[in-house]
Amino acid sequence: MTTTNASLFERAQAVIPGGVNSPVRAFGSVGGIPYFVARAEGPFVYDVEGRRYIDYVQSYGPSILGHAHPAIIGAIQDAAVRGTSYGAPTENEVLIAEEMTSRVAGMDKVRLVSSGTEATMSAIRLARGATGRDKIIKFAGNYHGHSDSLLVAGGSGIAQQGLVGSEGVTAGAVADTVVAPYNVVPEIDESVAVVCVEPIAANMGLVGPAPGFLEGLRDACDAAGALLMFDEVITGFRLCRGGAAEWFGVQPDIWCFGKVIGGGLPMGAFGASHQIMGNLAPLGGVYQAGTLSGNPLATAAGLTAMQHLTVEAYDELAAIAARLADGMQAAFDTAGVAAVVPRIGPLVGLFFGDTAPTDFDSAKAICDNGVYAKFFHGMLDRGITLAPGAYEAIFPSLAHTDAEIDETLVAVAEVAAGL
Numbered sequence: 152m153t154t155t156n157a158s159l160f161e162r163a164q165a166v167i168p169g170g171v172n173s174p175v176r177a178f179g180s181v182g183g184i185p186y187f188v189a190r191a192e193g194p195f196v197y198d199v200e201g202r203r204y205i206d207y208v209q210s211y212g213p214s215i216l217g218h219a220h221p222a223i224i225g226a227i228q229d230a231a232v233r234g235t236s237y238g239a240p241t242e243n244e245v246l247i248a249e250e251m252t253s254r255v256a257g258m259d260k261v262r263l264v265s266s267g268t269e270a271t272m273s274a275i276r277l278a279r280g281a282t283g284r285d286k287i288i289k290f291a292g293n294y295h296g297h298s299d300s301l302l303v304a305g306g307s308g309i310a311q312q313g314l315v316g317s318e319g320v321t322a323g324a325v326a327d328t329v330v331a332p333y334n335v336v337p338e339i340d341e342s343v344a345v346v347c348v349e350p351i352a353a354n355m356g357l358v359g360p361a362p363g364f365l366e367g368l369r370d371a372c373d374a375a376g377a378l379l380m381f382d383e384v385i386t387g388f389r390l391c392r393g394g395a396a397e398w399f400g401v402q403p404d405i406w407c408f409g410k411v412i413g414g415g416l417p418m419g420a421f422g423a424s425h426q427i428m429g430n431l432a433p434l435g436g437v438y439q440a441g442t443l444s445g446n447p448l449a450t451a452a453g454l455t456a457m458q459h460l461t462v463e464a465y466d467e468l469a470a471i472a473a474r475l476a477d478g479m480q481a482a483f484d485t486a487g488v489a490a491v492v493p494r495i496g497p498l499v500g501l502f503f504g505d506t507a508p509t510d511f512d513s514a515k516a517i518c519d520n521g522v523y524a525k526f527f528h529g530m531l532d533r534g535i536t537l538a539p540g541a542y543e544a545i546f547p548s549l550a551h552t553d554a555e556i557d558e559t560l561v562a563v564a565e566v567a568a569g570l
């Protein structure tokens with residue numbers, strides 16, 4: 152029997168809930184059968200049927216250099232033969248922490264974890280421990296991973312499922328979580344430990360911060376003695392060398408990272424000043440730990456990725472993103488399709504509406520209008536993979552050349568004409 156996407160999906164559904172290990176991958180909001188990836192290289196993924204796609208999922212960000220980058224593969228191979236996990240500290244953990252803290256002004260120390268979810272979850276515990284306060288504020292449509300207290304009004308896969316939060320999360324777990332609309336500075340009082348924000352919201356399509364929003368959060372947090380946390384799991388080391396704090400010139404108290412920093416392997420991190428990080432065990436009373444934290448394969452891959460992410464690389468990635476975004480916008484305009492292709496540096500979004508949304512309500516109205524699913528399948532039929540959900544961003548990588556972008560734009564024009 153030959154292995155096909157359909158046969159694998161059927162077998163997968165028998166033994167894995169929904170056939171996938173992360174909900175969006177199931178194609179629930181776009182319909183159809185997911186492609187099962189056999190291998191990937193540079194800007195391409197190849198499915199088990201041997202079909203090649205130009206890939207704009209790029210693992211939702213981690214493979215910023217392109218898939219299977221030779222330097223990253225080499226670093227992983229080199230690390231693997233020396234052992235895959237020790238439960239003792241390693242030199243690469245020091246090197247990657249030095250690399251991260253040298254890029255981010257005001258972030259003196261980082262703790263490595265194994266996912267973005269772990270980073271935000273631990274950062275919140277740290278913020279509560281550091282302030283002695285309970286409440287947290289998050290913004291509707293911002294996604295901070297799937298820990299209980301943050302799983303309300305999230306973007307990304309939660310939004311696609313049409314769930315407000317999740318079953319299985321107790322009222323108690325979210326009792327101290329206040330949800331505010333994005334791009335409006337909320338009331339912040341002295342019960343608030345931390346305000347969590349995606350400095351660029353990239354899990355409800357791509358929604359940038361309104362002028363003054365991040366600055367306003369900074370001032371309001373300072374006035375209330377609350378901490379400000381930037382969830383830079385997408386923006387971190389993708390936007391520019393120093394991430395969103397550098398890009399916008401607003402410094403939070405706590406940073407969370409993930410995706411890019413693992414170079415395609417599982418890794419996250421959170422960081423802050425000496426003073427705040429001093430609350431973390433073994434220095435302080437806020438406990439946080441991980442058997443595989445600072446894993447040698449992940450640090451080898453992540454460090455190699457970071458070393459390739461020079462100022463020139465960011466300029467290059469932004470130019471690739473601009474060629475894609477401008478070309479897509481032009482194709483939609485020519486076809487008379489109401490669409491907005493927002494771009495912030497190397498980050499690209501797509502909304503099938505007349506105006507770019509500014510918050511979750513306006514994003515939802517567009518993301519749920521059904522047009523994206525048609526576009527998605529039109530592109531997939533033409534050998535181009537986008538995320539199977541309207542709430543996700545588009546991720547060009549440094550491996551996407553003009554040839555792939557132009558091939559993509561031809562497909563966009565064709566699909567747009569049929570919308």
Ligand SMILES: *Cc1c(COP(=O)(O)O)cnc(C)c1O
Pocket residue numbers: 265266267268269271294295296297349354382383384385409410419
């Ligand atoms: C992906 C993401 C997370 C969660 O990271 P995982 O590695 O999937 O746990 C958290 N915050 C933001 C902004 C993200 O995009």
